[in-house]
Amino acid sequence: MNGFINLIVNGLATGMLVFLLASGLTLIFGLMSVLNFAHGGLFAWGAYTGVWLYAATGSFVLAIVGAILAGMLLGFLMERIVIRPVYGNHVQQILVTLGVMLVLSELLKVVFGPNPLKADAPPLLSGSWEVQGIIFIKYRLFIIVVGALVYGGLLFILKRTKIGLIVRAGVMNPEMVQALGIPIRRVFTLVFMVGAGLAALGGVLLAPYSGVIFAEMGMQFAILAFIVVVIGGMGSIQGSALAALLVGLSGAFMAYYVPDLSLAGNMLLMVIVLLIKPSGLFGAKGGT
Numbered sequence: 389m390n391g392f393i394n395l396i397v398n399g400l401a402t403g404m405l406v407f408l409l410a411s412g413l414t415l416i417f418g419l420m421s422v423l424n425f426a427h428g429g430l431f432a433w434g435a436y437t438g439v440w441l442y443a444a445t446g447s448f449v450l451a452i453v454g455a456i457l458a459g460m461l462l463g464f465l466m467e468r469i470v471i472r473p474v475y476g477n478h479v480q481q482i483l484v485t486l487g488v489m490l491v492l493s494e495l496l497k498v499v500f501g502p503n504p505l506k507a508d509a510p511p512l513l514s515g516s517w518e519v520q521g522i523i524f525i526k527y528r529l530f531i532i533v534v535g536a537l538v539y540g541g542l543l544f545i546l547k548r549t550k551i552g553l554i555v556r557a558g559v560m561n562p563e564m565v566q567a568l569g570i571p572i573r574r575v576f577t578l579v580f581m582v583g584a585g586l587a588a589l590g591g592v593l594l595a596p597y598s599g600v601i602f603a604e605m606g607m608q609f610a611i612l613a614f615i616v617v618v619i620g621g622m623g624s625i626q627g628s629a630l631a632a633l634l635v636g637l638s639g640a641f642m643a644y645y646v647p648d649l650s651l652a653g654n655m656l657l658m659v660i661v662l663l664i665k666p667s668g669l670f671g672a673k674g675g676t
Contacts, residue, residue, distance in 0.1 A: 390522050395640045401528040401597065403636020404535025408590030409609055410616040410628045411542060412583030418623025419558050419579050422471055423478050426485040427587050428610025429492030430466075432603060434459045434588025435595045436500050439507045448510040452592050459588025460581040462492075467580040489606065496603040504602040507595035531593055538586065539629050546625065555579060612639075615654050619661045621668025630669055631661075 409431050416422050438455035442448055470488055474480040508514075509527045516525045546552040558565045558572055566572045594609070595601050616635055620627025635654050642653040661669060 393522050394525075395644055396637065397524065397528050397532070399637035399640030400633060401531040401636070402639060403633040404531050405590050405594050405597065406609065406612050406616055406635060407535055407629050407632035408538060408593070409587050409613040410620070410632055411538070411625060412586040413613055413617050414620070414623060414625055414628045415542075415555075415579050415586075416583045417617065419555055420471075420475070420576050421478075422475070422580075423481045424471070424485050424583075425482055425610065426466065426470075426488035426492060427583070427613065428606030428608075429489045430459050430462055430584045430587040430606070431591040431594075431609055432496060432601070432606035433462060433492060434591030435507075435601045435605065436496055436505065436591075437588070438592030439505050439595050439601060440500065442507075442510075448513075452589065455588045455592035456585045459591075460585040462588075463581045463584025464577065466584070467577050471580065489610070493603045493606060502603070504600045506600055507598070509596035513596070527596055531597060534589075534593060538589070539625070542625050551575075551578075612654065615658050619658050619668055621670040624668065624670035627668055627670030 409427065412430075413424065413427050416424050416427075434455040437458040438451040441454040442451035445451070466488060470484055471481070474484055513527045513530050516523050518524075544552075546556060554565060554570055554575055558575055562572050565575075590609075591601075591606075594605075612635060616628055616631040619634065620629070620631035634657060638653050638657055639650055642650040646653075
């Protein structure tokens with residue numbers, strides 16, 4: 389029983405990390421119709437920036453804030469320099485962002501060195517709690533709570549605020565939003581920066597969870613994030629959250645019982661969902 393519950397907690401924690409990355413992809417695709425394969429690079433930069441800041445300052449909160457800001461800055465530069473010239477052309481977006489992904493990975497080696505870096509959880513989140521003989525690791529519970537808060541915050545912003553109304557209107561009809569005098573390009577940039585910040589948040593939270601980070605980690609998690617976005621339905625935050633939890637849980641159980649098939653299990657899950665509902669769990673583009 390203890391092992392079963394631990395697998396569930398591990399799966400939920402992994403799912404929340406993937407959700408943070410996938411939610412940014414969902415926002416970017418849902419509003420801007422941009423296939424950003426460089427998103428994993430932002431995830432990796434968030435991890436490295438957070439580990440470096442934590443080592444330099446000893447403050448995990450500062451490390452998280454700094455990682456998010458670094459991700460948003462990279463997202464701003466990427467949208468302005470790389471993405472804007474290829475709006476509306478998915479083939480060029482794939483090629484360009486894959487190139488940016490490789491550049492970001494190599495730059496990590498230049499800035500932080502080629503060797504993997506060790507990452508430790510802060511003392512407050514280290515260790516575990518025991519409840520009726522069941523061990524709960526503090527840091528994994530922390531990740532689940534942060535992921536749930538981000539999910540709730542995104543839904544609140546999208547459904548209950550003016551900027552959320554603009555974003556949802558921009559998803560449905562960007563020309564109409566522009567005609568109403570709203571600078572849709574600035575909204576695009578803001579959404580891209582928020583998506584990049586969420587990716588960086590996922591990266592900095594992953595570092596202590598995995599214990600070690602490396603430059604190529606972004607591609608590994610980017611694949612999971614795209615699987616989640618496809619399963620959940622393009623542009624759906626709710627779909628991404630549910631799909632991320634399914635992917636995290638299936639990955640945890642597959643890795644424990646049949647480790648050689650863990651990635652194949654996620655692919656199989658995606659195939660099954662798409663066979664039943666080709667548009668994903670939550671349907672059409674733009675759903676939240």
